Amino acid sequence: EPEVTQTPSHQVTQMGQEVILRCVPISNHLYFYWYRQILGQKVEFLVSFYNNEISEKSEIFDDQFSVERPDGSNFTLKIRSTKLEDSAMYFCASRIDRDQPQHFGDGTRLSIL
Amino acid sequence: QKEVEQNSGPLSVPEGAIASLNCTYSDRGSQSFFWYRQYSGKSPELIMSIYSNGDKEDGRFTAQLNKASQYVSLLIRDSQPSDSATYLCAVRSSGGYQKVTFGTGTKLQVIP
Numbered sequence: 596e597p598e599v600t601q602t603p604s605h606q607v608t609q610m611g612q613e614v615i616l617r618c619v620p621i622s623n624h625l626y627f628y629w630y631r632q633i634l635g636q637k638v639e640f641l642v643s644f645y646n647n648e649i650s651e652k653s654e655i656f657d658d659q660f661s662v663e664r665p666d667g668s669n670f671t672l673k674i675r676s677t678k679l680e681d682s683a684m685y686f687c688a689s690r691i692d693r694d695q696p697q698h699f700g701d702g703t704r705l706s707i708l
Numbered sequence: 709q710k711e712v713e714q715n716s717g718p719l720s721v722p723e724g725a726i727a728s729l730n731c732t733y734s735d736r737g738s739q740s741f742f743w744y745r746q747y748s749g750k751s752p753e754l755i756m757s758i759y760s761n762g763d764k765e766d767g768r769f770t771a772q773l774n775k776a777s778q779y780v781s782l783l784i785r786d787s788q789p790s791d792s793a794t795y796l797c798a799v800r801s802s803g804g805y806q807k808v809t810f811g812t813g814t815k816l817q818v819i820p
Binding site for chain 1: 740742744750751752753754757796798807808809810811812813
């Protein structure tokens, strides 16, 4: 069964550095998402992406964050000038159309030191 | 603020029993509802989706939706120790590009 794949599985970064989290959505999916889950807390929506542009973003997704689909297969989340509170699991998700559920990747654990 | 509410638990049931998980949501216009299972340190895994009032059954799982009461539930029959996990209720919002809002999850413990 096709899967959403995320790399790396664990990223350790010094505070203030930039990180790029990578995702390969399921190949025929059209809608892409990033979520984050701080340890012990709920899964929080960050951003949705459709037709090569951001379609919706949460209040968490400020100027520190950006997303890109550089080559038609990868979907990346860039976090600039990381802060300690950015430490979390980051999940990428995709779905084929508006009426189908989202499928999640295994996540990237981001640890900011 | 569109909210999805769940009892955090833990909900403890003996092996073989029925586990009943509940969820309420605030956005009356929501159209799609999902139950995900999440093992510790892992990603959410879709179990059930339900879109219309009533019951939907898939194996040992039954999802129930009551839009008038803004209530979704998940029943797990013949609970197994491997069902022990956190169950996330998720609601797709009306309008926009339909982001999914998650509840905090209910931790289920199935006791052998």
